[in-house]
Amino acid sequence: MIIDLVLFATFIILLIFFAKLYSGFFTKVVTGEKNILTPVLSPLENLVYKFCNINGTEMSWKEYSFSLLIFNILGIVLIVIILLTQHILPLNQENFAALPFDLAFNTAVSFVTNTNWQNYSGETTMSYFSQMFALSVQNFLSASTGIAVAVALIRGITRKESEVIGNFWVDLTRVTLFILLPLSILFAIFLISQGVIQNILPYVQTISLEGINQTIPMGPVASQEAIKLLGTNGGGFFNANSSHPFENPTPLSNFIEAFSIFFLSTSLIFVFGNISKKYKDAYSILVAMLILFVLMLGANYLSEKFGNPQITSIIGDSAMEGKEMRFGIASTSLFSTVTTAASCGAVNAMHDSLTPIAGMITMLQMMLGEIIIGGVGAGFYGMILYVILSVFIAGLMIGRTPKYMGKKIEAPEMSFAVIAILLPSICILAFSAITLMIPSALESLSNPNSHGITQILYAFTSASANNGSAFAGLSGNTSYFNYALAFCMFVGRFGIIVLVLAIAGNLASKKIVPQDKGTLKSSGFMFIVLLICTILLTGALTFFPSLVLGPIVDHFTMIQIEQN
Template identity: 50%
Template sequence: MTMQGWFLILAFVAILVATAKPMGLWLFALYEGRRTPLHLILAPVERGFYAAAGIDPAKEQGWRRYAVHMLIFNAVLMILTYALLRLQAVLPLNPTGLPAVGEHLAFNTAISFTANTNWQSYAGESTMSNLSQMLALTIHNFLSAATGIALAFALFRGFGRAQAKTVGNFWADITRITLYLLLPICIVYTLVLIAQGVPQTLAGSVSVQTLEGARQTLALGPVASQEAIKMLGTNGGGFFNANSAHPFENPTALTNLLQMLSIFLIGTGLTWTFGKAVGNPRQGWAILAAMLILFLVGTAVAYGAEAAGNPILHQLGVAGGNMEGKEVRFGIAGSALFAAVTTAASCGAVNAMHDSFTALGGLVPLFNMQLGEVVIGGVGAGIYGFLLFAILAVFVAGLMVGRTPEYVGKKIEAREVKLAVLAIAVLPLVILGMTALASVLPAGLAGPLNKGPHGFSEILYAFTSAVANNGSAFAGLTASTPFYDGLLGVAMWIGRFFVIVPMLAIAGSLAAKRQVPESAGSFPTTGGLWVGLLVGIILILGGLTFLPSLALGPIADHLAMLGGHIF
């Protein structure tokens, strides 16, 4: 580890903390439906959408209606995406004449982008036409991200309102978030990426001459526009197979920093928005503090493991840290930080191959996802997932002080605790169940490139990434098969929407409750004790649930490495 590496990590965190309130203020304006400076230009567009769809944005919905509209919207988008991919060969904007996407791959991809997972069992430049990249995939990047933020707003209203029957209007939320937040930022972001050398063209490819005098064909396309929303919306699906390790997606150290910052930008802002929504910004700062503690610990472990390198190689005379699978442009610190960022959020973009990390270095991104992707997390999904853990934490705190648990002025009763447990339990049940299935069936065992603990880690990582709606790949797993495409597709759908419905039920239940004034017996939820309790609850639940599987995978791999064994 170097001082330069630590400076990068700490500067990254400092910039995030500085942007949390400004971003939170903008998000709060959208949460309340207030006018912003952009309304001067975009308000007629917003009204036009409502008029065309026959929607009254002032008419709010109860949690059930909000959930039904959200589910129908996403199901229709998934079906349309599947149809577009299957018809790709006969549709325009296909300059290289790519064939239709296969049935099981189209199924997997349609679910993947609908669920904000962006798992890719394909190489983008050789599978997807420009139309598919722009219409099927980039549009999902906007709408799946907007859906996550809208759902967070619904939960905020549950905490912030008293004796209310509604949690907002799904159509108004998703329209305002797309028009006034995601689209404007991405326009500016795209121009910055173009200035840094990221292509933005409808051309399919260009032929160039190499330094050796040979001819090489380089794939091109509308990369910058997809790259911007890919990062800002914590989507992660790359235009190219190498994702953010590709110089056309991530050409410079500046773009590498901007991509990491944009992954966390909205997630950190939403913590402040939550505090403002419940009338106490300190509540939001407490949540952000707990998130950043978890993030910094994980980043330190990953950076330390990668900087230490592989002792087996050291014995062979190869000194230094582990540079296998990493871009020299970014180095160990830039790669370890990117891996921690992209898996702490549900982004999944990568600038290095996680399969080539050391065992402990690879354990960090895996465990980040297994915590429920609540360490900042995906846009919207991270904060509402974190609040589910907060409900459990305040329940434990209530037991400690011997009174009904309360959080931000709402009594947390049996209904909310049961629903929170139901939502949190989805992730481990599906991850471990499907990993076990793939680890014993011949079709599952045919996937891993490696044997032993590392091969098990490849399977475990794939299902963790799918259910947590992250989308990053450990690499080394042949996932473009009917078995993995089908099973991972189901995992992504369950991981996204089977958490959302109980969460919305909690929002509806809390909105109907009265506000409870804080008293001398209330457990404080803004100080260091509360932050420590949040961190402890998340780590204990994650550790107890996934420690056996981690022991079979990366921990066994690490011990084997220390013993000088290679599987």
């Protein structure tokens, strides 16, 4: 166990160190300052602006939202077209057929919203063309969109009496060219060095040691794997995702993959401090996130370490079902906690095989809005929603007008924040309840009773939170699940984004009011405690009844069977 604790501590220390180190460059990119890559990439950036007729004029929050929505809706349309016609497009050596419309639509919405929910097996469904030009491209663009929204919110918080919050097209272009592309290239090279494949060769036909004919899939995996993790996308090239040895071959690759999921989101918090010059405020947010992460990781790890008593009484401790021996319990617990704390959804083990408590932890992190470090951009602006809620509650308790960073938090901002927090919750609970009343939908379950409820609850939680991981015992490739999950993904992504941009626009237009003695400081121990309590209480009040019906009953059923 000591070695496992050293692994966890090393992960957190390296994450903070490198995220802080990178944040200086990150800040220069999003503020438009010259940086080390300007001589190389600036000509390409200008070419993009010229070709796309982008003038760089800053936008109001409504213009920013409109541009963002149009761009992403067009992305959905383009992916659907590619998937419906992949059988006649090039780079389809295995002659895969076109996807049915409902699956193509679900997949398109999934990748555009940064969810990457997959109701298909990549190695038996997607051509190389679809993987590279539809899915991988959106891995970059959806990540850039999330970071752009976070940067726009930072501008809204830090500017005063301004009607504009930046230019969406400029933010999207700069983040893609200067942040995501260089990091993805470096990361892909590292993955190739570890054994991740990168080719466009036909699948290999071979005979196994048992004398059975076997097909070994090939493909441009490393390039997609890199942005899948850095952009907290999560969609695997293979059905087994990051538990497949062609995606995640070694313990070192596993550690770096988990690290890369959190890297940009953590760095963005330091960027917030750099731009606002309110370093204590940024660090307080980061500390709150890390405290929650350590709590969730500890609960996940201990649950998996002591395992299912029905099995551990026979073969010893740990729950190794659905896990890779090359990773073990500690690395698997770390990865599953990281991927659901962020909006990534990549998995190096089958979450349906997690113990009930560990499965509940992964689901709870998504239910809270994936604000524990979180997805690229989405984790930051999701946490700011809770910050606004926290300062409002504190203001009510002391009878003062709530303020954050010198800006008054008034009725419009509070309304937008509450609606944004509740939107995914409504989707999760409403669609889970509806699904449980549809007999044909229940046929997709592999397990009855409480675990079946957990499978449905996890699916709609993952979709609404734009995570994409799944309890794979649910067969989701049906018309009902394809359309229902697509709706939740779209609302959970763009409903929140528009409300966040509205908050950014409102805050940007406000004056900065000097703090007085009655103003709650948005940093320090008291604020961190208030923020953590607000997050946990909100999650507990919203989801505790549904968690009781699912994983909690599942846990006590497991214990009761052992006692009998």
